Amino acid sequence: xxxxxxxxxxxxxxxxxxxxxxxxxxxxxxxxxxxxxxxxxxxxxxxxxxxxxxxxxxxxxxxxxxxxxxxxxxxxxxxxxxxxxxxxxxxxxxxxx
Amino acid sequence: xxxxxxxxxxxxxxxxxxxxxxxxxxxxxxxxxxxxxxxxxxxxxxxxxxxxxxxxxxxxxxxxxxxxxxxxxxxxxxxxxxxxxxxxxxxxxxxxxxxxxxxxxxxxxxxxxxxxxxxxxxxxxxxxxxxxxxxxxxxxxxxxxxxxxxxxxxxxxxxxxxxxxxxxxxxxxxxxxxxxxxxxxxxxxxxxxxxxxxxxxxxxxxxxxxxxxxxxxxxxxxxxxxxxxxxxxxxxxxxxxxxxxxxxxxxxxxxxxxxxxxxxxxxxxxxxxxxxxxxxxxxxxxxxxxxxxxxxxxxxxxxxxxxxxxxxxxxxxxxxxxxxxxxxxxxxxxxxxxxxxxxxxxxxxxxxxxxxxxxxxxxxxxxxxxxxxxxxxxxxxxxxxxxxxxxxxxxxxxxxxxxxxxxxxxxxxxxxxxxxxxxxxxxxxxxxxxxxxxxxxxxxxxxxxxxxxxxxxxxxxxxxxxxxxxxxxxxxxxxxxxxxxxxxxxxxxxxxxxxxxxx
Numbered sequence: 001x002x003x004x005x006x007x008x009x010x011x012x013x014x015x016x017x018x019x020x021x022x023x024x025x026x027x028x029x030x031x032x033x034x035x036x037x038x039x040x041x042x043x044x045x046x047x048x049x050x051x052x053x054x055x056x057x058x059x060x061x062x063x064x065x066x067x068x069x070x071x072x073x074x075x076x077x078x079x080x081x082x083x084x085x086x087x088x089x090x091x092x093x094x095x096x097x
Numbered sequence: 098x099x100x101x102x103x104x105x106x107x108x109x110x111x112x113x114x115x116x117x118x119x120x121x122x123x124x125x126x127x128x129x130x131x132x133x134x135x136x137x138x139x140x141x142x143x144x145x146x147x148x149x150x151x152x153x154x155x156x157x158x159x160x161x162x163x164x165x166x167x168x169x170x171x172x173x174x175x176x177x178x179x180x181x182x183x184x185x186x187x188x189x190x191x192x193x194x195x196x197x198x199x200x201x202x203x204x205x206x207x208x209x210x211x212x213x214x215x216x217x218x219x220x221x222x223x224x225x226x227x228x229x230x231x232x233x234x235x236x237x238x239x240x241x242x243x244x245x246x247x248x249x250x251x252x253x254x255x256x257x258x259x260x261x262x263x264x265x266x267x268x269x270x271x272x273x274x275x276x277x278x279x280x281x282x283x284x285x286x287x288x289x290x291x292x293x294x295x296x297x298x299x300x301x302x303x304x305x306x307x308x309x310x311x312x313x314x315x316x317x318x319x320x321x322x323x324x325x326x327x328x329x330x331x332x333x334x335x336x337x338x339x340x341x342x343x344x345x346x347x348x349x350x351x352x353x354x355x356x357x358x359x360x361x362x363x364x365x366x367x368x369x370x371x372x373x374x375x376x377x378x379x380x381x382x383x384x385x386x387x388x389x390x391x392x393x394x395x396x397x398x399x400x401x402x403x404x405x406x407x408x409x410x411x412x413x414x415x416x417x418x419x420x421x422x423x424x425x426x427x428x429x430x431x432x433x434x435x436x437x438x439x440x441x442x443x444x445x446x447x448x449x450x451x452x453x454x455x456x457x458x459x460x461x462x463x464x465x466x467x468x469x470x471x472x473x474x475x476x477x478x479x480x481x482x483x484x485x486x487x488x489x490x491x492x493x494x495x496x497x498x499x500x501x502x503x504x505x506x507x508x509x510x511x512x513x514x515x516x517x518x519x520x521x522x523x524x525x526x527x528x529x530x531x532x533x534x535x536x537x538x539x540x541x542x543x544x545x546x547x548x549x550x551x552x553x554x555x556x557x558x559x560x561x562x563x564x565x566x567x568x569x570x571x572x573x574x575x576x577x578x579x580x581x582x583x584x585x586x587x588x589x590x591x592x593x594x595x596x597x598x599x600x
Contacts (some may be wrong), residue, residue, distance in 0.1 A: 007386075008557045013186055051396035051397065052396055055398055058156070061158035062121060063122040063130070064127030066140055066142050067141050067142055069139050072138040081245060082137040082138055083138065084246040085243045087242070088243070090231075094384070
């Protein structure tokens with residue numbers, strides 16, 4: 001079972017040294033290999049086990065309490081104009097800016 | 098594209114529309130949604146802030162609105178709702194993943210009929226949450242780049258509507274977007290105001306050589322050895338008209354590139370409204386790996402047939418159906434029907450007016466009158482005021498009375514419009530005015546008698562007219578109009594005078 005650990009690490013924003021890459025790859029592949037014993041079970045027609053609730057039991061659309069702006073920004077390292085301030089040029093995926 | 102290019106290339110468009118739905122609270126927490134122009138970070142809680150340990154609790158109304166959109170667009174509705182996590186990193190995504198739907202959207206395989214009769218196929222409609230608002234800046238003192246994040250918008254409910262790639266022109270894309278917005282507004286699913294970010298349109302556009310591709314099972318496939326040109330995604334479109342403009346621009350740009358012998362690369366571009374161009378943002382060599390996984394913190398939500406029927410009751414007659422009905426039942430023109438049904442409020446105004454008028458005239462005539470008065474005088478006033486016709490302060494019942502009185506010849510069209518304007522500008526009571534004019538007309542007696550009276554009383558003018566002075570007739574008409582308090586039809590007066598003077 002092959003894993004592209006470099007790719008997965010990049011998606012998780014974890015930087016690995018070449019040494020770590022060499023060490024982790026067989027370890028991770030080994031874990032998946034042993035878990036793959038599950039593939040031996042025939043699950044045709046068996047639905048995944050997951051809790052179900054009815055639509056009528058879902059939360060009613062009523063608005064409630066919020067944090068204050070001060071509370072929201074309490075743990076922000078930097079703040080400006082009531083917003084969380086993040087340094088650095090931002091690349092990559094942005095849904096809406 | 099010029100004719101040469103339109104003969105060579107076909108345009109293929111798929112449109113993705115995101116709509117913020119009208120709920121009081123957010124998608125996965127109870128923070129209030131009305132954040133527009135509020136202080137930053139004042140509509141936030143640990144859940145939408147993505148703090149460790151916070152758990153999402155789905156909003157029932159949001160899900161109902163997604164189902165409602167699906168029912169209004171002829172979709173199949175799933176009987177189980179599964180949420181998935183979509184992972185990526187960006188400052189506006191506090192959890193590092195967005196709770197969305199990947200494998201099993203709530204709605205699928207629907208369609209919307211656009212003005213040219215085509216049914217634009219909808220691939221899917223799914224439920225997800227909005228991200229925070231981030232703005233990018235450069236620090237004056239240090240030159241460092243930074244981002245400011247406001248989490249008020251984070252986790253507001255969004256529905257995403259994705260078409261199959263079967264839209265074939267920029268105009269059709271704009272039409273489709275307009276129809277979706279109408280449906281959203283008609284059913285109170287969303288105010289869908291693009292300027293407020295409540296509705297966002299992202300077209301995916303490609304151009305392919307004619308005859309070298311086919312549309313099969315909702316996909317674009319090459320024929321033979323032809324290599325398909327990749328598609329380009331355009332973001333940051335801020336208005337419905339820009340949907341058409343941005344697509345037209347992009348089609349021009351891509352065809353120019355191809356004609357120059359260049360290869361089109363799959364990419365994302367941003368619409369620059371000020372410059373009227375799209376600007377490169379990033380290449381998309383491969384599909385993004387979002388590491389989708391089932392959302393473990395939310396159970397499966399079962400939708401019963403009863404749930405669907407209950408939600409279906411919220412569907413009202415939508416614009417497409419109104420247009421057909423107005424045209425079929427009442428011979429209203431397609432143009433007028435389209436304009437009148439463009440908003441729910443104007444359609445309701447028209448239908449109420451028609452109903453009131455039908456107390457005094459037949460169905461078709463009442464509809465015709467209602468349509469003419471709305472399309473003419475009312476829209477003229479509405480445009481001047483910059484308001485919707487339902488908001489200009491003309492009570493439908495009063496207008497009906499006015500129209501009936503006009504049809505009964507109590508006064509002229511000009512007088513009627515004058516009364517209309519005065520009722521708005523000076524608060525003139527239309528019912529009272531009509532009564533006044535009616536009794537004035539009745540007390541004044543028949544036109545023939547007045548004409549005879551004027552002729553008797555103005556011998557000099559009569560003599561002048563009979564001896565060839567044409568202009569004197571104008572004087573006599575004026576005298577008659579005075580005595581009828583301006584209610585008579587000047588042409589009728591003139592003709593009656595001429596007839597009488599011949600004797």
